[in-house]
Amino acid sequence: MPRPFSALVLVALCACLVSTPRLAEAAARPNIVLIMADDMGFSDIGCYGGEIATPNLDRLAAGGLRFTQFYNTARCCPTRAALLTGLYPHQAGIGHMVQNRGSPAYQGYLNDRCVTIAEALRHGGYQTFMSGKWHVGENRPHWPVDRGFERSYALISGGSSYFQLDEGRKMAIDDQPHTPPSENFYLTDAIADNAVRFIADSGSRANPFFLYVAFTAPHWPLHALPEDIEKYRGKYLIGWDELRKQRLERMIQLGLVDRRWPLTPRDKDVPPWEEVKDKDAWDLRMAVYAAQIDRMDQGIGRILAELQKTGRFENTLILFLADNGGCAEKIDRGAPGALPGTRESFLSYGPPWANASNTPFRLYKHWVHEGGISTPLIAHWPGVIKKSGLTHEPGHLIDLMATCLDVARIRYPKTFQAREIVPLEGKSLVPILRGRSRISRDAIYWEHEGNRAVREGKWKLVAQHKRDWELYDLEADRSELNNLAPALPAKVKSLAAKYERWAARAGVQPWDQIRTRSTADPMLPTKIDLASRAKIFASHATPGDEFKIENAIDGNPETKWVGEAHPLSFQPANIVIQFNEPQTVQRLVLLSTIFRDRLALKDFEVYAWVNTNWAGATPVAIVKGTTNVSTVVDFPPVKASRLRVRIRDTWREDHSYPRLHEIEVYASPPGTVAGVRKDSPIADEKGSERFVLRRALGEKYVAPGVKFDEAKGYLHYVRAFLDTMIAEGTDRYGKFHSPMFASLLDMETHRIPDDIPANIEGQRYSDRSLRGGNLMHDIMLLRACEWASELCGDSKYRNAATDYLKFFLSNCPQPTGLFPWGEHAYWDFFQEKPGHPTHEFLGGIPAAFWDSVWSLGPEAIRREADGLLNHVGDLESFHFDRHADLFKALPSPRPKNLGGMDFPRHGGFYISLWAFAYSKTSDPKYLEWCRRMIDHHWSARDRGTGILPSTTRGSQAGTATVESTLSLAVSLLESATLLPPGEVRERFVSAGKAYAESVLGLPHKLKEGKFLAGFPMKTDPGQKPDYSEPYRYGYGGGFTADNIGLILALHRLTGDARSLRLAEDCASHYATHEPPPPHEIVRAHVYASILGLFTDLYALQRKPQHLAQAERYARLAIERLFHKGLFRGATSVDHYEGDLMVGNLAYNLLWLHAVKQNPGVWVAPNYFNR
Structure with missing residues (x-):
């Protein structure tokens, strides 16, 4: 047996x-x-x-x-x-x-x-x-x-x-x-x-x-x-x-x-x-x-x-x-x-x-x-x-x-x-x-013809070429018949990351790229000693000798050049290699690196200097979406005195910090005849390849648009957009079809592109929008649906919004009752799979929909109102943090001074939701939570200015955002209307007015027509603030039209004339500032905010110049962004994208239409999401 x-x-x-005397005999080298x-x-x-x-x-x-x-x-x-x-x-x-x-x-x-x-x-x-x-x-x-x-x-x-x-x-x-x-x-x-x-x-x-x-x-x-x-x-x-x-x-x-x-x-x-x-x-x-x-x-x-x-x-x-x-x-x-x-x-x-x-x-x-x-x-x-x-x-x-x-x-x-x-x-x-x-070892790795694997202990992650990863426990199943990948996604992710790091280190390249290369090459190109036969220059570099461009040709792969932090979509990085004498070259090899599990170079072009110019405007090679540490670029032999590498994108989420360890240039074999290069246009490619075209043409590329038709009016374009979204833009990425709107659509095909890069040029923070809808990004889109039905009498738009909300409420909450946080990681609702460690979204149900959701199912509001307590890190002081769910998951003892921000705007959301929940349920706990949150904010304010710090923890402790203080003020004053008269209501009103005064009372608001930066700014008002361009939009990216909307809300709530004057001053800058050219990337959300600002002012004051400016920006937005039934997410890109908040544009176009049709109309905008 x-x-x-x-x-x-x-x-x-x-x-x-072995324990034998013969060991000594074997001591001689065998x-x-x-x-x-x-x-x-x-x-x-x-x-x-x-x-x-x-x-x-x-x-x-x-x-x-x-x-x-x-x-x-x-x-x-x-x-x-x-x-x-x-x-x-x-x-x-x-x-x-x-x-x-x-x-x-x-x-x-x-x-x-x-x-x-x-x-x-x-x-x-x-x-x-x-x-x-x-x-x-x-x-x-x-x-x-x-x-x-x-x-x-x-x-x-x-x-x-x-x-x-x-x-x-x-x-x-x-x-x-x-x-x-x-x-x-x-x-x-x-x-x-x-x-x-x-x-x-x-x-x-x-x-x-x-x-x-x-x-x-x-x-x-x-x-x-x-x-x-x-x-x-x-x-x-x-x-x-x-x-x-x-x-x-x-x-x-x-x-x-x-x-x-x-x-x-x-x-x-x-x-x-x-x-x-x-x-x-x-x-x-x-x-x-x-x-x-x-x-x-x-x-x-x-x-x-x-x-x-x-x-x-x-x-x-x-x-x-x-x-x-x-x-x-x-x-x-x-x-x-x-x-x-x-x-x-x-x-x-x-x-x-x-x-x-x-x-x-x-x-x-x-x-x-x-x-x-x-x-x-x-x-x-x-x-x-x-x-x-x-x-x-x-x-x-x-x-x-x-x-x-x-x-x-x-x-x-x-x-x-x-x-x-x-x-x-x-x-x-x-x-x-x-x-x-x-033997003590980390792991064992394999790659051959795209087949790949890593073994770590008993675990083996393995995949055939172009197929998904499979995970096996080799102790129990070396026959590899029980794939555990679906059951253990975290283990798959960990081993896959380990494999990718090894593959990058070992020089593995995609098999489809390798297999198509010529295998008959008896006379190989010869590497040029760039250190002795060329000079190298870069448009920029991070300060310090450890990052200088000369490191890229020193022959040492341990040294590196690192570019600057600014996004390459606004200013590509250029590297020029100048040969001592002209060379016939045909190959460039770039040794990149891994940083935070992302390969540095993603998209770049290579140009050759022939005779007296860069061979026209046509690059000798275009590389898109490269995934290799060692990237080989072959091109037809060309005799050149210089080569230029123009880096347009990296794999980092902020599209910055290009880095290279080595650059190699290979001369053609003796006797090679260089071709004659001509200046020729780059063909317009189909489908998602248009992204490559835009990167290749740069400033020359202008996305197709339309000529605004005055007779049709703004409502026509919004209805056409909503009709397209309802008919072709519902979510199709998961196991089943849902009525939630898709997050990404090609402008031509109305389908998600098959090979769209993870990070495109719409100033996105992450790759979240490739997976499933996101209510946070669709707030204004759904409000536009509701308002469109009211304006045109067709209920299909409101029904689409209702179906979206019902599905979201039924399928998307986490066990806490809250929802995935859209700005930090996508959540594939239908695969139930996070693309990043799950982070709860505070405000998954926006205030604009509380009444609608309450009528659909009150338990959703109760769940979220109760779930917010999970973000109160200290129940004694009521200190809260929007990252508290992550911090609580850390093992004890937790590190001190953890990063994260207790933005007062989020505290305002807590207070608003609890006030609403109290107005519907009369549950005293919600009123008590409101009171304690107000006290927490009040104790944290700067005693001299009254401005609230954006955070009391991390490296940004002590900085403030004007926007956050404004948001809290508006939340308190608006929420007070939901409460019965009494001490708590008075506390809402007095705190809200105090915060409003702290902002409106700042001694400086504008400088040369530019807006006071919202982030970061020390609480001392005497310190020189930062300033931002009016059309740039970023993370806390300035006292822009969004914040002026909050200023106008304060005017409506308090009647303070200073707020109206400040809004007028800001609007005057947009009235005189020339809009950016059509090839420069500007988000749809920015156009929406500016036309919304002028529409608000027109609704309040009925000044013709405000209406003229609102219509100016409305027409500009339509002509630059509307194409084949969709609004693109940003100028010069070829896709609709939900997280660029195209819905804001649709909403504000309807707002302008309504104000023109009925001068007495006023609809309170959702300032947090406009």
Whole structure:
């Protein structure tokens, strides 16, 4: 009866322990023999559960240690690169195969920033030999003899016929090309025989040797000797289904796999064996495959015999493994009718048998699921490794360099032959070999052809190219059948972030970008030494030598250039490389960096200076949405005296701080003829590609608009917009359709673009609006719906708003009763998945809808009113903070002076909602909470000015916003009307008037027509305030038209003439200030606020100049923003976007229409959201 898996683990670990006098004997530096099979599955050899006769490998396993969770990189070349260098393959220059893909990480040969095992060991006194498949560099100087091997018998290229060298393939003996005989030749035997020869020849020298034996068996083609094939003929007539079952049972018995791990389903393209017609032919294929492995084992036997013959066996560390899992490639290009195994054939054994080879795991070579990357590893070292051991410790090819150097007592070099070397990635396996301790490692990573994975402890995150991440607990499910990703999104996010950081560090690039590059590049571009042959300039840089632009050409990737903090959408960063003399160039490589998990460069252009100008206005290359740390830009050869890189966007949310570690420019190969560049227009591309067009044309791009039709009037355009939103703009991003409005729509198609970047140029704070509707951003849109129905008599608009609210209330609240905070993170309502740690939205139900919501369902108002108490951090003092829900989640003891802002405007919202709740319920707790919140604010005000600090915590403690104090004043005065006469109501009124006076009484309001900055400003009114441009909108971005709306509210509530004069002064600036040109980005919300300001003043005073200015801005907004039934979110962009608050524009256009139609109308605006 088989022992339980846990017992086998204990036996295996104990078996690794060694306490024997022979350890001293093994103290001499050992010889190292590293043997690798090619395209062999995890379960093929006898000691790993297979039925194939491998007595020599079985003998090594019986006398040594077997690893059950050792990994390769899923493919020939990358595996060899990782094995030889101790680095991930991209770091060594072989991110794919030996074809040059036009990038340092994919150049197709070992680079000069790595050192091979042979180089390091040879430098440390070892003899170094290699026999077999090289496949990490096709041309000199990239052969084995160039990378540390004294002697070599090498198949330079990949797989070849076993009976002769295929046309186009290369072999070499040492530094000379070699063509083997066409008769009486079998490649597996030749590789083994030359390995034996090297051992024999090494005996005359005292120093130890390193021998790397890389068999091509059992890689296709299926070529084997008749006597070996005959051993297996008929054995596979049981079929692949039964073979997999038998292998799995043996593997369980051997302790290699856990009985809990089921056999993966048969490949979907493989029929059940009983349905196969030509069973004998399939039996023959597998018999040839087995014969190839059998013959390899025979060769290994001769190597072991030579070690014993020369007395080296006892002090030799022998390692055996495979380069990837079983291969499912379908190969059939031999002579018609040729039988598998013969010289004339050229076949693979195909998916059915590859599925069996990888028992019990999923997928094959190329993929990074367990079937593609799991390999046997047998370690044999008499006197050091205990016999018949098993270890379930994970390991990887990158560990072999560290292991070899460890046993050889050689340090991994920081530099080699005057070259800086990339730090070693692998960990020594020696502690495991000696049974002493586990390896301490962060994680193991994979990427090949877009297939990607990371393993951390028992967790593995894995994905096929262009597919979603899958998450597996490998302790319970190494078969990878129970995907835990949907159940554990936090773990997925954490591991995915870890993978992205590694991918950036290792130089991984998108496979779709790499695969399309030319692979035939015998004459490569040559890197120009920019430090000595060019000068470099930048339009700006962050102060300090550590950020200067010269760092980008110093050859040191640890240094960097960093641009300034301003948004690139307003001023792109320009870098100019001026060559000492004109160069014919065709490639630019930019080494960027990661900052806060965002890659720095996103969008940029490259220009060439030809003769006396920048080759017209056309860039030689446009890069959009790059996701790579190492970004390779190829363009047609051009002879230029300068190159300019114009950086238009970064991945940061504020679109700023471009940063580069290195810039490389590559000259074209000798004899290249540079093309003649002409000034040509950039074609208008379709769909979301218009964003690229806008970035490419910059100031020349003007988004399409309309000519305002006076006869139709403002109501026409608003109705057309609302009709489009109702018909085509409801939310379609989740599991089901909802009546909530979509947050992003293409102006042309009225659909969300498929490939819109995460951060576009509408001055957005985050990528939240790509997911689901957001009531905060749609407040004014819904109010516009209600008002449109009132103005035109069509109830469909009001019904749409009601349906939106009903759905929102039913589906979107959090357990606290509050809603996700829209300004900090999107919340995908329908997937129930946050795009950032969830933060509650204070004011998820705006004041404008309290009466509507109360009629739909009073419990929603009660829930939110009660839920707000979650943001009162200290119930004794009633100190509150809009970030309190996040702070409460922090572990104790919590850090002091946490960031976050107790904006009084949010305190005003608390008070207003509680006053409303009291007016509806008469519950005294709401009145008591109002009183305590008022007292809290009053105690925090500045005694000299009466201005409230925006926060009492964090780095901004003591700063104030005029807007916040205004908001609180308006909230108190408006809410007082909801309360019965009495002490509390009087407290509302007296505090509100006091705050209003503190703002209106400031000695300075305007300067040269510009507005007093709202944030930050010290509470001392004598301090010089900041000033902001009237059309710029940002986070607390100035005493703009929004704040003038609050000033007018104070006038309406108090009758204070000063407020009206201040509003008039501000409005006069907009009346004389020239609007920005049409290509400059201005949000729809800004146009709305300005026309709303003039409409308010006209409604109050009936002055014709106010109406003229309101109509001026209304027409300007329509002509610049309206297109095909939608208002765009900002000028010069091609999309509607909810979080740019287009609804404000619709609302204020209706407000203007109503005031013109009925001079006596007055609708109290929602100043917090206009």
